[in-house]
Amino acid sequence: xxxxxxxxxxxxxxxxxxxxxxxxxxxxxxxAEGRRRDSLGLDQLIPGPGQPRRIFHDAALSELADxxxxxxxxxxxxxxxxxxxxxxxEIIAGERRWRAAQKAQLHEVPVIVLDITDAQAFEIxxxxxxxxxxxxxxxxxxxYQRLIDDHAYTQEKLAEGLGKSRSHIANxxxxxxxxxxVQAFLSEGKISIGHARALITANNADELVKEVISQNLxxxxxxxxVADMQGRPQKTTKxxxxxEPKKDVDTLALEKDLSDKIGMRVSIDSHDxxxxxxxxxxxxxxxxxSLLQKLAADDSPAGRLSx
Numbered sequence: 561x562x563x564x565x566x567x568x569x570x571x572x573x574x575x576x577x578x579x580x581x582x583x584x585x586x587x588x589x590x591x592a593e594g595r596r597r598d599s600l601g602l603d604q605l606i607p608g609p610g611q612p613r614r615i616f617h618d619a620a621l622s623e624l625a626d627x628x629x630x631x632x633x634x635x636x637x638x639x640x641x642x643x644x645x646x647x648x649x650e651i652i653a654g655e656r657r658w659r660a661a662q663k664a665q666l667h668e669v670p671v672i673v674l675d676i677t678d679a680q681a682f683e684i685x686x687x688x689x690x691x692x693x694x695x696x697x698x699x700x701x702x703x704y705q706r707l708i709d710d711h712a713y714t715q716e717k718l719a720e721g722l723g724k725s726r727s728h729i730a731n732x733x734x735x736x737x738x739x740x741x742v743q744a745f746l747s748e749g750k751i752s753i754g755h756a757r758a759l760i761t762a763n764n765a766d767e768l769v770k771e772v773i774s775q776n777l778x779x780x781x782x783x784x785x786v787a788d789m790q791g792r793p794q795k796t797t798k799x800x801x802x803x804e805p806k807k808d809v810d811t812l813a814l815e816k817d818l819s820d821k822i823g824m825r826v827s828i829d830s831h832d833x834x835x836x837x838x839x840x841x842x843x844x845x846x847x848x849x850s851l852l853q854k855l856a857a858d859d860s861p862a863g864r865l866s867x
Contacts, residue, residue: 595675597636599668600649605658606642608650608685616659624656625663633657636670638688640681649673652681653688683711690722697756698747701732708733727810731757734813739766745773754779760813762786783809822851 637654651658652674661669674681686703689695695703707713715733719726735743735756742765746756750773758779759765759772768789772782807815811828818826822840824847830836842848 596673598671598673600639600671601668602658602662602666604647604649605637605639605651605669605671606648607655607658608652608681616656621656621660621663624660628657628660628664628666633661633666633669636672638674638684639671640674640676650681652676652684679711683707687722696747697732697735697753698743701735704729705733705736731810734760734810734817737813737817741766742769745769752779755782757809757813758782758786760809761816762789764789822854823847824851 635654635657637657638652639649639654640652642648642650649671658669676684686707690700690703704718707718708715713721715726715729718724719729722729735746735753737760738746738756742751742756742759745751746753751769755769755772755777759769759782762768768782768785771777771785775781777785807828811830815826815828818828824843825841827839827841828836829839840851842851
């Protein structure tokens with residue numbers, strides 16, 4: 561499927577007219593034609609494949625169900641006709657409302673039926689969920705990465721469209737470098753994003769995370785644990801601390817990413833967080849020559865080093 565090259569601009573808000581839309585900024589542009597309002601039975605709806613949310617908490621669904629019992633489903637679900645069953649409709653956005661409506665024992669819900677492509681449906685489902693603050697951190701990271709991999713979005717375009725910073729997109733997708741066990745603990749809320757980011761540079765993160773949880777370590781204590789395991793001094797003299805500020809976990813993670821990519825030790829130094837120096841250490845002239853040949857030969861955007 562060829563990626564559709566368009567921004568995450570306006571269109572989706574218009575689907576809700578001026579009702580309960582809570583989509584703050586980035587939304588996929590959609591044609592005005594080919595959509596209609598309707599009501600469909602709950603048994604006519606099926607979850608869509610673009611849903612990034614993997615965990616639906618019962619307590620939150622019950623709370624939403626109580627609200628639906630009192631007020632009904634105020635915001636229509638976005639759906640499209642299923643390709644393999646003309647009597648069913650695939651949920652593009654609103655699976656939580658559908659699940660909560662089942663708990664509330666409703667028979668039907670308001671919908672907006674769209675006539676859109678697979679790519680459009682996939683993007684809307686991702687973006688609708690990515691804009692919700694309660695999305696699981698790993699689900700959020702996977703959502704960003706799927707838009708980048710499958711639809712040719714850049715981190716800059718995602719940041720602009722979703723109202724996020726580029727560093728937020730980069731830091732979230734970097735969580736996917738963690739072992740599966742650490743990602744699971746993060747999804748379950750047993751560790752915070754700060755803990756996870758501190759563990760990214762550790763070679764034995766899946767072992768250290770158990771110690772973090774069992775000892776209830778803070779983020780700072782986790783950073784020190786990782787530093788001690790790697791043999792990095794955590795403390796410096798006051799004079800050295802003024803001239804050489806301690807690197808944050810994101811800088812250390814970026815150094816590791818670049819080092820793994822080129823096979824040489826990379827150091828990034830910055831005093832103001834905006835400008836600085838990138839150093840590459842090589843063990844021999846042959847190693848340096850190999851790197852220079854790679855840089856000279858690869859002119860494509862995909863081949864350039866990126867965060």
